[in-house]
Amino acid sequence: xTLLARLDRLPLSRPHYLLLLIGGLGYTFDGMDSAVVAFLxxxxxxxxxxxxxxxxxxxxxxPFGFLFGATVAGLLGDRIGRKKVMMYALAFYAVxxxxxxxxxxxxxxxxxxxxxGAGAGAESAIIAPFxxxxxxxxxxxxxxxxxxxxxxxxxVAAALIGRFVVPTMDDGWRIAQVITALxxxxxxxxxxxxxxxxxxxxxxxxxxxAEAVVADLERRVERATGxxxxxxxxxxxxxxxxxxxxxxxxxxxxxxxxxxxxxxAVTWLxxxxxxxxxxxxxxxxxxxxxxxxxxxxxxxxxxxxxxxxQVPGYFSAAWLSERLDRKNTxxxxxxxxxxxxxxxxQMDTPATITLAGAVLSFFLNGTYAGVYSYTPEVFPTWIRxxxxxxxxxxxxxxxxxxxTIIGLSAASLGFGGVFGLxxxxxxxxxxxxxxFGLATAGRSLEELTEPAKEANR
Numbered sequence: 001x002t003l004l005a006r007l008d009r010l011p012l013s014r015p016h017y018l019l020l021l022i023g024g025l026g027y028t029f030d031g032m033d034s035a036v037v038a039f040l041x042x043x044x045x046x047x048x049x050x051x052x053x054x055x056x057x058x059x060x061x062x063p064f065g066f067l068f069g070a071t072v073a074g075l076l077g078d079r080i081g082r083k084k085v086m087m088y089a090l091a092f093y094a095v096x097x098x099x100x101x102x103x104x105x106x107x108x109x110x111x112x113x114x115x116x117g118a119g120a121g122a123e124s125a126i127i128a129p130f131x132x133x134x135x136x137x138x139x140x141x142x143x144x145x146x147x148x149x150x151x152x153x154x155x156v157a158a159a160l161i162g163r164f165v166v167p168t169m170d171d172g173w174r175i176a177q178v179i180t181a182l183x184x185x186x187x188x189x190x191x192x193x194x195x196x197x198x199x200x201x202x203x204x205x206x207x208x209x210a211e212a213v214v215a216d217l218e219r220r221v222e223r224a225t226g227x228x229x230x231x232x233x234x235x236x237x238x239x240x241x242x243x244x245x246x247x248x249x250x251x252x253x254x255x256x257x258x259x260x261x262x263x264x265a266v267t268w269l270x271x272x273x274x275x276x277x278x279x280x281x282x283x284x285x286x287x288x289x290x291x292x293x294x295x296x297x298x299x300x301x302x303x304x305x306x307x308x309x310q311v312p313g314y315f316s317a318a319w320l321s322e323r324l325d326r327k328n329t330x331x332x333x334x335x336x337x338x339x340x341x342x343x344x345x346q347m348d349t350p351a352t353i354t355l356a357g358a359v360l361s362f363f364l365n366g367t368y369a370g371v372y373s374y375t376p377e378v379f380p381t382w383i384r385x386x387x388x389x390x391x392x393x394x395x396x397x398x399x400x401x402x403x404t405i406i407g408l409s410a411a412s413l414g415f416g417g418v419f420g421l422x423x424x425x426x427x428x429x430x431x432x433x434x435x436f437g438l439a440t441a442g443r444s445l446e447e448l449t450e451p452a453k454e455a456n457r
Contacts, residue, residue, distance in 0.1 A: 002232075003198060003202060003207075003210055003211060003214050004198070004199065004202070004444070004446060005232050005233050006214055006218065006232050007134070007136075007198060007214050007217070008136045008137055008233075008444055009136065009229070009230045009231070009232055009233060010136060010217065010218065010221045010229065010230075011136075011221065011225060011230065012135070012136070012139050012143070013221050013224040013225050014220075014224035015217060015220040015221055015224060016134065016135065016143070016221075019131055019134060019194070020131070020143065020146060020147055022187070022190050022191055022194065023127045023130070023131050023147055023150075024146075024147050024149070024150030025150065025183075025187050026086070026090060026123050026127055026150075026187060027123075027124065027127065027147065027148065027150040027151045027154065028150045028151070028153045028154040028157070029093075029120075029154060029180060029181075029183065029184060029187070030093075030120045030123055030124050030151065030154060031150070031151035031152065031153070031154025031155045031157075031158070032154035032155070032157050032158045032161075032180045033062070033093070033097060033116060033117075033120050033154070033158075033180050034062050034063075034066075034117075034120065034154075034155075034158075035154065035155045035158035035159065035282070035307075036158040036161055036162060036176055036177070036180055037058065037059065037061075037062055037113065038059070038162070038282075039158065039159075039161065039162025039163075039166050039173075039176070040058075040166065040173045040176065040177070041055050041058060041059065043166060043172070043173035044058060044106075044109065044173065047173075048105065048106045048109075050106060054106060054110075056404075057110060058109070058110060058113060060400055061110055061113035061114045061117055062113055062114075062116070062117035062120070063117065063279065063396050063399035063400050064114055064117065064396075064400055065113070065114040065115060065116065065117020065118035065119075065120070065121055066117050066118070066120060066121030066124070066392075066393075066396045066399070067121065067393045067396035067397065067400070068118050068121065068393075069089065069117065069118035069119060069120065069121025069122035069123075069124075069125070070121040070122065070124065070125035070389045070390070070392040070393040070396060071248070071389055071390060071393040072118075072122060072389075073085050073089055073121070073122030073123070073125045073126045073385070073389050074125055074126070074251075074385045074386035074387065074388055074389020074390055074392075074393075075246055075247065075248060075251065075385075075386050075389065076385075077125075077126050077129065077130070077385030077386070077389065078200075078246040078382060078383055078384070078385045078386045079245055079246060081196050081197070081200055082126055082129065082130035082133075082196065082197045082200055082385060083130070083191075083194055083195070083196045083197070085122060085126045085385075086123065086126050086127060086130060086191065086194075087188065087191055087192075088122075089119050089120075089122035089123040089126065090119070090123050090184055090187065090188055090191070091119075091184075091188060092115070092118070092119035092122070093116050093118075093119025093120045093122075093123060093181075093184065094119070094181045094182075094184035094185070094188075095119075096112045096113075096115040096116040096119060097112075097116045097177050097178075097180055097181035097184075098177070098178065098181050099112040099115075099116075100112035100113050100116055100177055101174045101175075101176075101177035101178045101181070102174065121392070121393075121396065122389075124392065125385070125388055125389040125392045125393070126385060126388075126389070127147065128144055128147065128148070128372045128373075128375065128376050128388060129375075129376040129379075129384045129385045129388045130197055130385075131143070131144065131147060132144050132373075132376040132377065132384075132445070133197040133198070133199040133200070133376075133381070133384075133445065134197070134198075134217070137442055137443055137444045137445070137447075138322070138442055139322065140373065140377070141318070141321030141322045141325075141326050141329075141370075141373045141440075141441055142318045142319060142321060142322045143318075143373075144318075144369075144372050144373040144376070145314065145315075145317055145318025145319075145321045145369035145370065145372065145373045146314070146315060146318040146369075147372065148314055148318075148368055148369045148372035148373070149311065149314030149315050149318060149365075149369060151310070151314070151365070151368070152307070152310035152311045152313070152314050152365060153311070155307045155310055156304065156307045156308055156310070156311070158180075158307075159303055159304040159307045160304065161176045161179060161180075162176070162303075163301065163304065165179065195213040195216070195217070196209070196213065198210040198213045198214050199381045199384075199445070200381070201213065202381075203381045203382050246382070246383055246386050251383060251386045251387075251390065252390075254383060255379075255383070255387060255390065260379075262436055263378045263379075263438060264387070264391075265436070266432055266433065266436045266437055266438070267374070267375055267378060267387075267391045268390075268391055268394045268395075269428075269429065269432050270330060270334075270371055270374075270429055270432065270433060271371060271375075271391045271392060271394055271395030271398075272394055272395050272397065272398040273334070273398070273425055273426060273428065273429030273432075274334070274337075274364065274367045274368060274371060274395065274398075274429065275395035275396060275398040275399045275402075276395075276398030276399070276401065276402045276405075276425055277337060277341070277364060277398075277402075277422050277425055277426055278364050278365075278368070278399070278402075279398065279399035279402045280402035280405070280406040280422060281341075281357075281360060281361075281364065281419075281422065282361075302350065302354045302357075305354055305358055306354065306357045306358050306361045307361065308358075309358035309359070309361040309362045309365075310361055310362070310365040312362060313333075313361065313362035313363060313364070313365035313366040313369070314365050314366060314368065314369045315369075316362075316366060317329055317333055317365075317366030317367070317368075317369035317370050318369050318373075320332070321369065321370055321373050321441070322441065324441075325439050325440065325441040326370050326373050326374040326377070326440050326441060327374065327433060327434075327437035327438060327439055327440070329366075329369075329370040330367055330370035330371060330374060330433050330437070331430055331433045331434050331437070333363045333364075333366035333367040333369075333370060334363075334367050334426055334429045334430045334433065335426075335430050336359075336362075336363035336366070337360060337363040337364050337367060337426045338423050338426035338427050338430065340356060340359045340360035340362075340363055341360055341419045341420075341422040341423040341426060342419065342420065342423045343356045343359070343360075344356040344357060344360055344419045345417070345419035345420050345423070374437075374438075374440060375387070375388050375391050375392075376388050376445075377438075377440040377443075377445060377448055377449075378438055378440070378448065378449065379449060380449040381445065381446075381449070384445075384449075405421075406421070406422075409421050
């Protein structure tokens with residue numbers, strides 16, 4: 001009887017849903033912080049007389065911070081533990097969000113936004129691999145897809161703050177940043193009671209601590225369900241214990257070794273494709289709406305509609321991930337995104353642009369649900385956080401490049417050209433996933449990653 005077999009046979013119940021809520025609220029605040037920046041730019045420009053170039057740097061500050069935060073979080077998560085990194089990242093993000101809210105000048109504001117983005121990027125990169133290590137294989141796709149769905153609540157909240165807080169009160173743009181940071185204090189308090197991942201503990205030779213975590217979870221699940229626990233399967237694969245410390249060089253060498261290169265290439269490419277398309281779309285849609293004759297206030301209202309479409313996008317993909325496999329779900333939602341982007345490129349009225357934009361939002365965010373589920377599954381336990389962090393970080397390169405590339409494309413290609421370019425990028429992602437992606441549904445993390453002979457199956 002192995003610890004991980006005991007863990008994986010537990011039915012989803014109240015203890016798992018509490019993990020989902022506590023992790024999901026972190027994603028809500030990450031999404032809120034990332035999205036609210038777009039609504040702060042006009043106020044920051046008025047306050048300090050900023051040029052368009054300086055505004056562009058502010059717009060790139062959060063994704064730039066995300067890139068470094070995701071990289072560092074992955075490396076630290078595999079060295080010192082998932083829980084510690086998750087806690088430190090959240091506190092780091094909250095502190096610098098408050099500093100940005102009270103920034104006396106542009107330079108302090110810009111630096112604070114970069115550092116807050118680093119905290120949010122670290123938080124974003126560590127939660128999915130951390131929680132995936134608690135969830136049974138049969139429900140892991142739905143669980144992590146639903147976890148990612150909490151991002152959508154943050155984007156909707158940011159749009160509401162941008163519409164009803166920023167323009168309606170003195171220093172509303174500063175108050176908005178305090179609103180995104182203060183609830184973190186409560187979340188940090190909640191997270192103190194979270195256990196460390198038993199898979200991380202076993203990997204690092206801390207079997208007694210892993211036993212205590214699994215035994216406690218078993219007791220709470222049995223109490224929550226009111227039924228005896230299912231029998232433990234006879235056969236199971238345990239992760240090999242390792243004391244090797246991960247660093248960036250050794251991680252890259254392993255991830256791009258012959259046994260892992262295909263998995264890494266597919267995962268990195270999909271992260272780049274979806275993040276490039278997502279940030280290119282969401283950073284420009286309010287401006288494109290204004291260019292179609294909509295007032296700024298109305299463009300924010302239309303943006304709320306588009307943001308709301310994220311919610312069913314995430315949760316429908318989470319549901320499909322259990323039934324069609326993560327690989328197929330990603331391919332379907334990327335295909336829907338490509339068709340929607342092309343449809344958007346042909347629209348020329350505010351109503352049709354908003355409708356097509358909402359459909360594109362639905363499919364883009366559904367893709368993210370699949371990607372967040374898929375990524376932790378393809379990397380071994382000893383390098384899972386690092387692999388996920390580096391994949392997310394590479395995707396952030398797309399979020400940094402997208403606003404500039406889309407902006408230049410809009411000037412030379414027009415509205416249709418912008419989303420024609422997005423369509424081409426998305427189609428490339430579909431082909432990559434269909435041809436080279438890995439089927440992961442219903443397989444334990446150890447079955448997927450521990451035996452070297454299965455590394456490219």
